[in-house]
Amino acid sequence: MAKPKWLYEESRQQSLEENRKKMAALNLPQLAQLAHPAPVELARPRTFEKHLVQVRRSTRVSNHSSPVYKELAEGFVEPNKRFCSDEARAAALHEAQELVSGLGSDNPTIVKTIVPSYISGGFFLCLKRQFCMENLSKGDEVMTLVDVDGNEYLTRYLAQRFGLSAGWKEFAFAHDLVEGDALVFQLIRPTAFK
16 A cells, blocks of 8 residues: 555656756746845935916906806896797697687698797607507608698608608798797698698
8 A cells, every 4th residue: 555655755756856847947946036026215205396376367358357147137038049938838729729620621630839849959840649650651751841821841750750850940940930839730641731
């Protein structure tokens, strides 16, 4: 039994000796010493001198007084923005609904009250999803909007978004639409609203 243990120890010793020779051939003992160099004296911390200097100011604004921030006067309206009261909105919607009931037509109609996002920014008019699913094309189409004077405006109907996009801005500006206005759209052809 002792013989196998002796063989193991002998082979282990041989492996260790071979590894030492390989390390010596690769100069690993010298590299190991480089990995832990002698401590180096650290540089002393830098100190900064503080000087007071006059702040440079632009001559362009130095001749003007400082701005005055006051509360806006009541009733002030920003340019190009008109706001609608709830009473005016309700009156416009009531008038549009009376118009729809007076039409008495078999053509499908929809009433839309204008909100700010319809007439500013992206200029996109959302239509009711149910109305679009039942009456309009399943794909994008060029829709014609015919106003009460007979003028025609081409718009782009986006089927996936259920609304009017390109061309809607021109129609909104031509009719000076503002928040609270109520519009009645009557489908007179598959691709035309009156």
